[in-house]
Amino acid sequence: MIPRIPTATFRVQLREGVDFDTLAGRLDAIAGLGVSHLYLSPIFAARQGSTHGYDVTDPTRIDPALGGREGFEALARAARDRGLGIILDIVPNHTAFSVENPWLADVLARGRASPHARHFDIDWQAGPLVLPWLPQPFEQMLRQGDFHVADGQWHMGDLSIPLAQGSDATDDLRALHEAQHWRLVPAAKERDAITHRRFFNVTDLIGMRVEDARVFDDTHALITALVRQGLVQGLRVDHVDGLVDPAGYLARLADAVPGIPVWVEKILTGDEPLPPAWPVAGTTGYEAGCLLTRMLTRVDGIARLDAHWRQTTGIAEDFPQALMRAKHDVLDHELAAERRQMARLAERAVQPVTDADFGPETLREAVTALLTAIPRYRSYVTDRGADGEDRAMIAAVADRAARDLRCDRAVRVLAGIWAAPANAAQRDFVFRLQQVSGALLAKAQEDTAGFRWTRYLAANEVGAEPDHPAVDAAEALALLRARRPGDMVLTSSHDSKRSEDARARIIAASHLPDALTELDDQARGLAGDLDPQWRWYVLQTALALQGAPEAGDRIAAHLEKALREAKQTSFWTRPDAALEQAAGDLGRALLAEWDRDRPAALTALTDRGDALMLAQLVCKMLMPGFPDIYQGTEARFLALTDPDNRRPVAWRALTAPATGDDPSAVKHRWTRALLRLRADHRDWLARAEVDLTIDAGGLTLTRHEGERRLTAHLQLPQGAAARPDPAAILHWTGPDGCHVALLAHGPGWTRIDN
Structure with a gap:
């Protein structure tokens, strides 16, 4: 069973x-x-x-x-x-916005008469379904003879689009195009013209109703x-x-x-x-993985890293300021189409409101102010209106949105509609607002500000808050005690910005900040004219990936993506080839230099990273909830954001014997041992209470019930070398004296590793 x-x-x-x-x-x-x-x-x-x-x-x-x-x-x-x-x-x-989608192909042929038209989130009031698939303007391609019609299909290169049923094939391709349920436009117009709901800003994915x-x-x-x-x-x-x-x-x-x-x-x-x-x-489980990172991060180290980062890069703003700038940038560009639609929906929503005679620019300004002020991914207003928690959030958002406006009347009216939509037009506005707010926060925080505000990349993770990189024991314990047995614990996934073990290397910099700043001083001589902001990013990334297969090529590919996601001088639509080359060259140079003559500072960071890798593993297996093991992470797994973290994994490692004291082999053995322990004591772990201490000496996470307890212990070097506790059923001491152990007390435990 x-x-x-x-x-x-x-x-x-x-x-x-x-x-x-x-x-x-x-x-x-x-x-x-x-x-x-x-x-x-x-x-x-x-x-x-x-x-x-x-x-x-x-x-x-x-x-x-x-x-x-x-x-x-x-x-x-x-x-x-x-x-x-x-x-x-x-x-x-969502599904694919493609002629390969049979339901969508039927909509292209039959328009609103298709039985599948209601399946897709399409704004038919805006006109025919816009297909932003042209590499050049329509008229130019028409003159060039890039279109032809055959077998009931409009052909363009390898693409074939169903023609409307009953539309006559004709030599007048312009007129035939006008007779379709769809319109071809250049890809560059997607921010102005799309008529379907996208997944974030991915036009090739269409929302489903x-x-x-x-x-x-x-x-x-x-x-x-x-x-x-x-x-x-x-x-x-x-x-x-x-x-x-x-x-x-x-x-x-x-x-x-x-x-x-x-x-x-x-x-x-x-x-x-x-x-x-x-x-x-x-x-x-994003929140669980982020909690583990915060538990392992040292507050004093962050302060020292922050001082160095600000001094060398000249960055003065805090993360909320960086995030707000990113939100406006994303609304001006990646989600411009969504904001245009929101302004149109707002115009319809306010029509029944007395004295709400707002012009389009006023509504656009109000929509922008509301969207950028939302602190969460979304509210959950339904046909019945907002509940108490959402009402409080909406009121706070309205106050925040109104601060910088010369007139806040439109914001207040729209906030009132948001809290209690009274008709179909108002519900359309509110429901779309809730969908767009999540897309905006995701694109602005994870995919823009997270690549710009680069103080400490371990905290620039999906679901994390870069300005709250650490946590005290009281807050962490409250979060742990709120967790349920059915909650997943995720430390790496196909969406992670950095894999758990790559992240542990960067966490080590909060323990040993002088080691990272020493490496940064060395990197300065290899960086040429590269902006210090990106030198600091490249340095952390090289630390995260050092020793991984094909690390040079992988770091160069990642940096190309990071620069384009940051959207400052390099963009997906207009790459800055010189900047991308310079960043990639520095990444390769650092890795090559470290291979030739490994600095002591690098060894200190990777050694501490190994200890943190194992401490994270034991805490993950022991904390309330259940662990998710991403393919490859049963042993050391160093990877960056997708597609790097979706590379084929070494499946043979699953069956290979893991022997010796190499930290990767230890992680592999411990993963197996801890999973056996979880299986043997499944019911007890579902019931056991949790306690936590975090101090200068390390971290201790305990699960207990009655006389039985299990304790995950990270002991940091404090003079004398760490000593294994006689009750330890797992223990490892790193080269720097950092000690990780799982201790068992009370009846019912058996030794699982030595």
Whole structure:
């Protein structure tokens, strides 16, 4: 019988050489690791050549490229035979905006008359569906003869678009184009012209209206069938905040698959709680991983790093200021289309309001002020209006938004509508506002400010707050005690900005700040004219990746992405080749220099990083909730943001014997040992209380009930070398005397490693 709440999960990224048959051949090794569930990336039919599966083209089919329905059923049976359940990553928010999507192709041919037109979130009031797929202006391509019509399709290079049923083929291609349910425009116009809801600013993904019961049923028929057949034992809901009504969606999902645990990809900010009414087992665990980073970070070290960073880079602003600038930049560019739509929706929403005669610029200004003032990903206002917590947040947002406006009347009116929408137009405004606010915070914080405000990259993580990199014991303990057995503990994922072990190297800089500043002084001589802001970023990144396979090529590719995501002088649409080359050259030079003549400061940081890697592992396995093991992280795993963290992993390491005192081998052995411990004491860990101390000597996390206790202990060097406690069932002492151990007291424990 597969347990309902996992002992632990093993996250597998399908595609890129891993299909169902390949994975079936690795089940013995995965089961042998000690997990209870496979946790799979999306399996549904996706765009040809998809590397991730989130660009679903047909939610009613399992992708033939992975092995199809037959292959998945064989995998599920093989997993069940080894005691493994399957958790499936599902994508209700969007599908691919592509002619490969059969439902969308039907809409292109039949327009609003298509039975699938209601499935997609399309603003038909704005006119025909805009397809921003042209590399050049329409008229120019028409003159060049780049279009032709044949077999009921409009052809452009390798692309074929269905023509409207009944439209006559004609030599007048301009007139034929005007007769379609769609309009081709240059890709550069997507910020001005799109008429569908996107996933963030990804135009090639189109929003689905799963709030409609029929759309839900159509998009979830296969999912519910797999659950009812016993092939799937849990679901992970991607980007729940993108939905119109997350609570309503989750309630409908719970009714469709009763008794099956559901986890939501939900980023909680500050002290924001997971909405208590949601029928879910928990989140996917970003907040848990960020808590672990904060627990291991040293406050005094951050202060010293901050002083050096500000002095060398000249950056004076704090993170909230950097984030606010990033929000405005993103609204001006990446989400300009969404803001234009919001202003139009606001105009319709205020029409019944007495004395609300606002012009378009006033409404645009008010929408901008509200969106940039929202501190969370979104509110959860429904047809019934806002609850007490959302009302309080909306009032605070309105006050914040009004501060810098010459007239706050429009902001106040829109905030009132937000809290209590009274008609369809007002609900349209509010629901769209809630979807756009999450996209804005994600793009502005994770993908813009997080690459600009570079003081301490360990805190620039998905779901983290860069200006709150550390935590005291009291706050951390309160967060730990609020966790439930069904909460996931995630330290690395396909979305992480840096893998857990790469992050541990940077955390080490908060323990040994002088070591990092010494390396920065050395890097200055290799940096040429590179801006110190980017020298500091490159240095931390090189530290995170040093010693990894193909590190030089990988750091150069990552820096290209980082510079473009920062959106300061290099952009995806207009790269700064000289800057990208200079950053990449510095990354390669640092790694090469360290290989030739390894500095003592680097050794100190990597040694401390190894200890923090193991301390993080033990705390992850011991804290309330259950651990998720991302593929490859059972041993040391050094990776940067995607696509680097989705590289093929060394699967042979799962079965290779892990011997010796090398920290990577120790991590591998400890992962297995701790997973066995979790399986043997599953019920006790679900009940046990938690305590925590953090002080100058290190960190101690304890689970206890009655006479039995387990204690994860990180002891930092304080003069005399650390000594193993005789009650330790796991222990390791690093070259610098930093000691990591798992201690057991009371009856019922057995030694699991030496």
